[in-house]
Amino acid sequence: MPKITFIESDGREHEIEAQTGASVMEMARAHNVPGLDADCGGGCSCGTCHVYVRPEWRTHIGEPNEFEVATLEFAVDVEANSRLSCQIKITDQLDGLVVTLPASQR
Amino acid sequence: MTSVDKAIHWDPYNPAYFNNPHPVFTRLREEAPVYYNEEYDFYTISRYEDVQAGLADYRTFSSSRGDILEFIKANNPVPPGVFIMMDPPVHTAYRSPLTRFFTPKRVASLEPQIRDFCAKSLDPLIESGEFNFIENLGKEMPMRVIGMLLGVPEEDLKTVQSDADAKLTTEAGKPMDLTEHTFVGAGFEDYIDWRMKNPSDDGMTEMLNLEFKDETGAVRKLTRDEVVIICSMLGAAGNETTNRLIGWTGKVLAEHPDQRRQIYENRALIPQAIEEILRYEPPGPSVARYVAKDVELHGVKIPEGSSVCMLVAAANRDGRKFANPNKFDIQRERLPHLTFGQGFHACLGNALARIEGRIALDEVLNRFPDWEVDLDNAYLTSTSTVRGWETLPAYTSKAKRRPGGKKAAQAAPQANTPAPIPGAESWKLTMKTPMGPQEMTAHLVRKGDALTGRLDSPQGSESISHGKISGNTLTWTVSVTKPAPMQLGFEVQINDNALAGHAKLGAFGKADIVGERISS
Numbered sequence: 151m152p153k154i155t156f157i158e159s160d161g162r163e164h165e166i167e168a169q170t171g172a173s174v175m176e177m178a179r180a181h182n183v184p185g186l187d188a189d190c191g192g193g194c195s196c197g198t199c200h201v202y203v204r205p206e207w208r209t210h211i212g213e214p215n216e217f218e219v220a221t222l223e224f225a226v227d228v229e230a231n232s233r234l235s236c237q238i239k240i241t242d243q244l245d246g247l248v249v250t251l252p253a254s255q256r
Numbered sequence: 257m258t259s260v261d262k263a264i265h266w267d268p269y270n271p272a273y274f275n276n277p278h279p280v281f282t283r284l285r286e287e288a289p290v291y292y293n294e295e296y297d298f299y300t301i302s303r304y305e306d307v308q309a310g311l312a313d314y315r316t317f318s319s320s321r322g323d324i325l326e327f328i329k330a331n332n333p334v335p336p337g338v339f340i341m342m343d344p345p346v347h348t349a350y351r352s353p354l355t356r357f358f359t360p361k362r363v364a365s366l367e368p369q370i371r372d373f374c375a376k377s378l379d380p381l382i383e384s385g386e387f388n389f390i391e392n393l394g395k396e397m398p399m400r401v402i403g404m405l406l407g408v409p410e411e412d413l414k415t416v417q418s419d420a421d422a423k424l425t426t427e428a429g430k431p432m433d434l435t436e437h438t439f440v441g442a443g444f445e446d447y448i449d450w451r452m453k454n455p456s457d458d459g460m461t462e463m464l465n466l467e468f469k470d471e472t473g474a475v476r477k478l479t480r481d482e483v484v485i486i487c488s489m490l491g492a493a494g495n496e497t498t499n500r501l502i503g504w505t506g507k508v509l510a511e512h513p514d515q516r517r518q519i520y521e522n523r524a525l526i527p528q529a530i531e532e533i534l535r536y537e538p539p540g541p542s543v544a545r546y547v548a549k550d551v552e553l554h555g556v557k558i559p560e561g562s563s564v565c566m567l568v569a570a571a572n573r574d575g576r577k578f579a580n581p582n583k584f585d586i587q588r589e590r591l592p593h594l595t596f597g598q599g600f601h602a603c604l605g606n607a608l609a610r611i612e613g614r615i616a617l618d619e620v621l622n623r624f625p626d627w628e629v630d631l632d633n634a635y636l637t638s639t640s641t642v643r644g645w646e647t648l649p650a651y652t653s654k655a656k657r658r659p660g661g662k663k664a665a666q667a668a669p670q671a672n673t674p675a676p677i678p679g680a681e682s683w684k685l686t687m688k689t690p691m692g693p694q695e696m697t698a699h700l701v702r703k704g705d706a707l708t709g710r711l712d713s714p715q716g717s718e719s720i721s722h723g724k725i726s727g728n729t730l731t732w733t734v735s736v737t738k739p740a741p742m743q744l745g746f747e748v749q750i751n752d753n754a755l756a757g758h759a760k761l762g763a764f765g766k767a768d769i770v771g772e773r774i775s776s
Contacts, residue, residue, distance in 0.1 A: 179590075189360070189610055191531065193592030195602035196610075198360050217312065217599050220348065223355040224607065256360035256607075 152245035156183045156201075159253040168240045174249060175199040175235035185251040192236040197224025198256065199235045201249040210243045227252050264288050267296055268325065268542060268565065271742055272761055274638040277541065278582065281570035290556035298325055298544070298563040299556075302570035304577040304594070306553060310545065310566055312599040314343050317545035317564060319601055325544045325640050328563045337482035338489060344600060346471040351604065353468035354486065357405060357459055360607040369404060370612060373397040374619035382623050385653030389506035389629075390645050393620070394499035398612055402494030405608075406487055407458025412447060444487050448480060460487060494605055500539030500644030501530075501613045506620075507648060508533050508584055510629040515586050520621050529586040530613040535593035536584050541569035541643045543597060568594045569643075624652040677701060680709055685771040687759055698771070700730065707732055730755075 156164040156178060166181040168174075178186045178199075187198035194217050203211060211233070214222070218237045222228055235249065264287060266273065266280050273280055284291050285302040292299050301307055310317045321328040322341040334341040339350035356362065377396045381387040403413045448460060455461045463483050469475050478486070509516040509529075519525045547562040558564065572593045573581040579588070596603035603609065620627075627650040635646045680699040687694045696713035700720070707723025711734045723732035728751065734744045746769070748757030753773040758766045 187360070188590075189527070189531075190596065190606070191590040191592040193594075193596075193598050193602070195592070195596055195598050196360070196606055198607075216344075220352075220600055221602070223352060224359050226359070226361045254361070256364040 152240055152242055152247070154240070154244065155246075155248045156185075157248065157250045158185055159251055168244075170240050170242060172240055173236050174201065174238040174240060174247075177240065178235060183251075185255070186235060187255040188236060190236075194218055194221050194234060194237055197221045197234065200225035200228070200252055200255060201233055201235045202229060202231050202252070203233050203238075204248050204250075205231055207244070207247055210241075210247075211238055225252075226254060226256065264291060265293075266291065266300065267293050268638070268640040269296075270761070271638075272767070274636055274643070277569065277638070277643070278573065281567055281573065284567065285570045285574060289554045290558065292556075296325070297329075298565050299547075299558050300565045300567055301553065302567040302574075304571040304574035307566045307568060307571040307594055308598060310564070311543075311594070311597055311601070314600060316547065316549055316551050317566075318343050318548040319347070319545060320548070321546040323543045323545065323601070325563055325565060328544055328546045335481070335485055337478070337485040339486075340489065340601065347600060349469060349471045350482075350486075351600075353466050354463075354490075354604060356466075357462075357490075358605050358608055363608045363611050366401060366405070366608075367611065367615065370397065370401055370615045371619060373400045374616060378619060378623050381652075386649060386651050387624070389503050389648040389650055390499065391647060393616060394502035394645075394648075395495075397616060398498035398502075399495050401608070401612060402491055405459050405494075406463075406491065407451065407456060407460040408444075408447060408487075408491070444484050444491070448484055448487065452480065463487070490605070493603075494608065496642055497539045497603075497605075498609050498612045500642055501534065501609060502616050503645035503648050504537040504539065505530070505533050505613065505617055506627070506650055507629055507634075507645065508537060509617075510627055510650065512584055513626060515584070516621075516626060519586065519617070520625050523618055523621070525586055526614045526617055527610070528590060530610060530617065531590065531593065532584060532586045532588065533613070534595040535572045535578070537644075538569050538572060538593070538595040539642055539644050540595070541638070542567050542640065543601075544640070565640075568597070624650075627652045677709060680775075681773065682775040683755060683771045684774050685755075685769055688768045688770075697774070 151167040152170065154166055154168045154174065154177060156166070164181065164183045166177060166183070168177045173192060175186055175188050175192060179188060189198045190196035200222070208231070214233060214237065218234050221234060222232055225232060225234070264280070264283050266284055281302060284300060289303050289306060290299060290301055301310060319341055320334070320343050321331055322334070327341065337350060339347045342350070374393065374397055377393050378387065381392060387393070399413050403410070448464070451460050452464060455464070460483070463478060463486065465477065467475055467477055515529070519529050542565050544563055544565050547558055547560055547564055550560050551558050572578070572595065575581045577591060592598070596606040596609070630649040630651065634648045636644070637646050677699045680701045683698045683700065685696050685698055687696065694713065696711055698709065698711050700707055700709040702725060705725045707720065707725050707730055709720045709723065711718050711720060715736060718734045718736055720732040720734055723730070728749050729747065730750060731745070731747045733746065736742060736744060742761065745760040746757065748755045748769060748771065755771040757769050759769055760766055
């Protein structure tokens with residue numbers, strides 16, 4: 151099972167064993183990682199599961215699609231490496247993925 | 257093989273489906289995933305997977321003619337700024353700069369004022385033992401919030417609201433009348449003109465000053481007319497839909513007191529409760545799209561130029577996606593419902609609607625741990641845009657409730673039923689409506705070839721008009737107000753002590769009738 155590490159804005163780390171096929175958001179929620187509201191439940195329509203992805207993972211994850219880009223406009227403190235975690239599907243290639251959480255989703 | 261199934265009937269205008277459309281939605285979803293309605297010439301899709309994919313595929317299912325069936329059919333020109341009725345890239349150009357008004361961060365900052373609006377509405381009612389989810393809260397708080405956000409002065413709010421309501425409300429049984437429909441809301445123009453000369457720190461000033469890149473790539477400000485139209489659209493959307501969400505919250509939680517108790521004791525459950533209400537009874541049960549190119553789904557060809565109605569309310573109860581879909585369960589696995597849509601046209605105000613819904617429930621529970629809704633005095637409407645309560649009285653104190661609760665309330669009209677008419681022949685009628693058989697009693701008085709009398713039903717007693725006798729055939733009409741204002745046109749053939757025929761329900765739809773004589 152791929153391991154994923156979530157780093158909260160205050161530096162606290164949460165390493166979890168993730169299930170392939172699920173989304174990063176779903177895994178964060180399943181393991182009670184704080185800081186992801188995910189209001190819409192994974193519909194790419196609310197912008198409250200915002201994370202920052204380390205640049206080295208970008209090639210494995212791919213670029214956000216047009217809907218995700220549009221929904222990211224709702225998110226707070228968006229950077230070039232901002233992603234919506236509900237749109238990142240976990241694969242074996244993502245073993246070791248590190249995502250950082252923004253200080254707040256709203 | 258799946259084909260266009262004619263045996264199932266549904267259209268968004270038929271009052272027979274207003275109260276409970278879910279049985280017919282289930283049939284559509286399970287038996288006719290692509291349903292074609294000949295009368296109004298539109299297709300319907302209802303499975304979660306299909307609606308979700310359809311909402312994302314704007315190249316096939318276009319918003320360029322609107323998201324309401326009547327608009328698509330009318331194909332009126334869409335004025336600049338009405339981004340609901342546009343596809344990318346024009347849509348994106350207008351919508352992007354407006355997201356800033358509705359981000360989760362911005363709407364979260366409104367929480368203290370939203371709580372205050374709720375308190376102002378609810379505090380005076382604490383002692384009264386009753387309040388109306390719509391009149392006292394749903395029609396008040398969302399209007400004040402969107403007004404505050406845009407910067408519409410308090411005294412103009414009601415004008416804007418009634419204007420929006422009038423546009424979205426239709427005569428029961430009929431499509432929206434577009435001849436009198438304008439996009440521009442009166443009340444906004446004057447205010448915006450004034451605001452242009454008197455800038456403030458409100459949303460309207462911000463909107464007047466924001467710069468955006470339009471579809472031609474030019475960076476410019478919104479024109480005065482664009483701001484008028486956008487404010488009118490946002491004002492309408494912000495009032496009407498959240499009002500319905502608050503109504504459904506009152507109704508659904510009254511029917512699930514155990515879950516309401518859980519929420520009362522643990523307010524952390526509020527967000528998931530609101531999501532479940534949104535899934536279970538979406539304020540906007542459907543959205544429509546124009547078919548921009550031929551598409552085939554479940555073996556049915558949907559030709560370019562058609563209109564498609566996407567049944568969000570049916571998709572939200574698709575067992576392929578949601579376990580026990582007809583069960584209201586705030587603890588269910590959280591999966592995305594389609595109530596706010598998905599893709600580019602996902603509700604711009606979803607964060608605002610969510611926070612308003614959550615705060616409304618929290619503030620209601622702070623004052624009224626439980627309540628009972630008075631459905632006999634409630635009124636439900638449904639249009640091709642929204643479905644929900646126009647009025648929903650609730651009793652918050654045990655003393656105000658009728659003894660025996662709902663059962664006694666239902667029995668009450670029986671006691672008020674007028675006595676039989678002397679000389680009348682009485683018939684027990686069963687009308688087979690799409691919502692199940694409805695029983696009623698007809699008291700008919702013959703005079704030559706004229707017919708008078710009365711029709712008693714659980715909804716009340718109504719006089720018969722236009723009654724005629726022609727041999728064994730009797731015809732008459734009855735005007736009713738419940739479940740929606742409409743005229744029922746009866747035509748029955750009498751054969752000794754039995755009768756059979758049909759009733760036209762409003763302008764659309766027919767229901768078969770059988771009956772037996774109970775006195776002569």
